[in-house]
Amino acid sequence: MDYKKGLENAVQNIESDRAAISAVLTDVMIYLKKNEENHKGAGHIAAKYFEALQRSNDQLIKLLALQERRERQEDDSLSPDELYDLIDKQEDED
Numbered sequence: 001m002d003y004k005k006g007l008e009n010a011v012q013n014i015e016s017d018r019a020a021i022s023a024v025l026t027d028v029m030i031y032l033k034k035n036e037e038n039h040k041g042a043g044h045i046a047a048k049y050f051e052a053l054q055r056s057n058d059q060l061i062k063l064l065a066l067q068e069r070r071e072r073q074e075d076d077s078l079s080p081d082e083l084y085d086l087i088d089k090q091e092d093e094d
Helices: 003-034 036-073 080-093
Strands: none
Touching: 003 036, 003 080, 036 080
16 A cells, blocks of 8 residues: 555544544533533543544644655655654654
């Protein structure tokens, strides 16, 4: 799989995950609004969904940063190992 196709797949997966999380989060928010007891019992679940949504935001930012670096390098010859190294390096910088 080439870099561009891999990047497109990654973005599609992130967008799909975000849509699923958003739908479930909407349901959780409706449930939480019904009464205070629901909030006490399920508030931590809503927090987990928000965390998952934040992670997908972080993934998108990292992918965009990698794409920007790649465009600056103007090099289409990155191997999967090199791409992994770039992602790993980006995570270390954060």
